[in-house]
Amino acid sequence: MLLAPAAAAGSRREGRGAVELHAVELIRLELPLVVSLATSAGEHAVRPIVLVRLITDSGEGYGECEALAEPIYTEEYADGAARVLADHLVPRLLAGGPLEASSPAAAGLERLRPVRGHRMAKAAVEMALLDAWLRGEGRSLADFLGATSRHVPAGATVGIVPTAEVLGRVAAAAAAGYRRVKLKIGPGHDVEPIGAVRAEFPALVLAADANGAYRLDDPGDRRALELIDGLGLAALEQPLAAEDLVGHAELAAALVTPVVLDESVADEQDLQAALALGACVGVSLKAARLGGLLAACRVRDRCLAAGVRMAAGGMLETGLGRAASLALAGCPGFDLPGDLGGSERYFVPDLTPAHRVVDGELAVPDGPGLGVEPRPDVLAATRTGAELIRAPS
Numbered sequence: 001m002l003l004a005p006a007a008a009a010g011s012r013r014e015g016r017g018a019v020e021l022h023a024v025e026l027i028r029l030e031l032p033l034v035v036s037l038a039t040s041a042g043e044h045a046v047r048p049i050v051l052v053r054l055i056t057d058s059g060e061g062y063g064e065c066e067a068l069a070e071p072i073y074t075e076e077y078a079d080g081a082a083r084v085l086a087d088h089l090v091p092r093l094l095a096g097g098p099l100e101a102s103s104p105a106a107a108g109l110e111r112l113r114p115v116r117g118h119r120m121a122k123a124a125v126e127m128a129l130l131d132a133w134l135r136g137e138g139r140s141l142a143d144f145l146g147a148t149s150r151h152v153p154a155g156a157t158v159g160i161v162p163t164a165e166v167l168g169r170v171a172a173a174a175a176a177g178y179r180r181v182k183l184k185i186g187p188g189h190d191v192e193p194i195g196a197v198r199a200e201f202p203a204l205v206l207a208a209d210a211n212g213a214y215r216l217d218d219p220g221d222r223r224a225l226e227l228i229d230g231l232g233l234a235a236l237e238q239p240l241a242a243e244d245l246v247g248h249a250e251l252a253a254a255l256v257t258p259v260v261l262d263e264s265v266a267d268e269q270d271l272q273a274a275l276a277l278g279a280c281v282g283v284s285l286k287a288a289r290l291g292g293l294l295a296a297c298r299v300r301d302r303c304l305a306a307g308v309r310m311a312a313g314g315m316l317e318t319g320l321g322r323a324a325s326l327a328l329a330g331c332p333g334f335d336l337p338g339d340l341g342g343s344e345r346y347f348v349p350d351l352t353p354a355h356r357v358v359d360g361e362l363a364v365p366d367g368p369g370l371g372v373e374p375r376p377d378v379l380a381a382t383r384t385g386a387e388l389i390r391a392p393s
Contacts, residue, residue: 018098019133020057021391024090026082027051028385031318031347035169038159040186040213041072047316047347048078049382050085050121051374054128061132061369064324065124066288066315073211073315074120074263074289081121086387088115089125094391105129106294119266119291126292127324127370135369140327142364142371145297147330151361152312155180155339157209166193167200176344177360180205180337182237186213187220191227198231207311207337209237212263216240216247229255234337235311237284238262248279258282260311260336266290271299275306282309282336287328288321296328304333312338319343319352323370326355330364351378 029049036045052063065085067076092111099107108129112122134141156173158166158181170181181201183194185208194208208228214221225239235258240247242263252259258281265271265283267290274280283303287296303310312329315321325340340362343354352372355362365371 019101019104020098021094022055022057023388023390024055024094024128025053026085026090026387026389027053027379027383028082029351029379029382030384031351031382033316033346034344034348036159037157037184037316038161039184039209040160040211042070043159044068044316047318049318049351050078050082050124051320052085052090052124052128054132056132056136058136059132061128061130061135062320062374063124063126063128063131064317064321065120066286066317066321067120068316074266076118076120081118081124084115084118085121085124086389089118089121090389093125094389099129101133104133105292109292109294120288123288123290123292126294127321130293131369138368140366140371141293141324141369142327142330142366145293145327145331147327147364148332149330150364150366152326152329152334152340152364153180153338154178154341154357154360154362155182155337156341156345157182157184157339159184160186160189163193163196167196170197170201170204174201174204176342177357178341179360180207182207182209182337182339184208185210185228187224190224191231194228194231194233205234205337206232207235207237208233209262210239212238212241214239216250225251225255229257233257235260235282237311238264245274245277245279248274249277252278252280258309258336260284260309262286262313263289265299267295268298268302271302275308280308282311284311284313284336284338285328285334286313286315287324288315293324293328297331300328300331300333309336310334311336312340314338314340316346318347319350319355319372320370320374322355323352323365323372326362326364327370349375349378351375351382
């Protein structure tokens with residue numbers, strides 16, 4: 001049973017010192033991808049989504065959990081995230097009573113701290129808290145995060161498919177206005193497709209993402225990485241396993257191509273270790289992987305202070321999560337090619353009004369909160385279940 005939306009933000013009590021939490025609805029969705037995406041770790045054809053709908057006394061907000069169907073990117077996965085949200089995170093959030101109005105997201109995350117790990121699930125709660133709070137304040141997430149750009153360069157990701165198909169997909173992306181493309185690669189699918197794309201599209205900003213598929217103790221892998229280094233890439237993302245910071249340091253010292261870490265950096269301590277070892281030139285920032293937008297901002301600030309370059313990464317998220325990613329990407333320091341693409345590359349229709357690429361760029365939403373809301377028709381058509389958890393009376 002759905003809980004009626006809370007009163008509009010304009011009707012809230014002036015001078016209120018706390019945010020009253022009424023309930024959380026956990027909504028399960030399944031959205032088919034327009035084109036399946038194959039990586040070295042697995043293939044994605046249908047995107048399971050866990051939405052966190054937070055109902056407060058001043059309005060409501062949405063968060064999107066970006067855990068994938070299987071625990072192949074990190075240890076989290078959608079079904080597990082749904083259970084930890086329902087059984088542990090949401091009850092802890094609601095049991096604590098009102099949240100301090102000046103920083104409800106930080107206060108809410110503090111309640112979740114006793115639960116170890118589960119960063120993506122916690123990030124979904126944080127997103128909902130920020131969306132509800134900022135909507136009530138009439139302030140955009142982009143403004144809150146410190147975004148300075150109203151538009152960010154769009155990036156297209158092309159999965160592991162035969163080289164001829166890679167070329168066709170890159171050509172379609174270029175025709176649609178994309179000037180940045182990231183190729184998914186892995187052993188046996190690397191030098192040939194990268195070389196073919198570079199030869200046919202010499203002006204394209206091109207990156208490659210291995211999702212940790214290579215090993216330096218494999219002579220074939222090492223030779224492939226040496227050959228890739230000569231193909232004019234703007235970045236080589238996560239070539240080795242997430243835990244192999246020493247290997248990444250060796251590789252970063254040997255290659256001309258900037259080595260960018262993704263899965264290896266799950267928190268500020270990981271970043272510190274990577275910097276101490278010289279394991280990367282850049283980091284792909286994904287708020288969900290880091291535990292939320294507040295954590296992503298802390299990592300962003302440390303990268304800026306250390307002169308580490310940044311890319312804005314995506315997680316095959318719907319328009320809700322994409323709005324949050326765009327708000328973060330609008331902040332200073334993101335100069336490496338990211339992979340935030342338009343809605344048409346992922347879901348048609350998207351869960352929200354579409355994020356569209358215009359002249360190679362995506363607009364950073366500037367409305368209150370996330371700046372977008374779920375479309376009721378798409379929400380109804382893709383919904384597979386829901387669970388309502390009310391605050392203790």
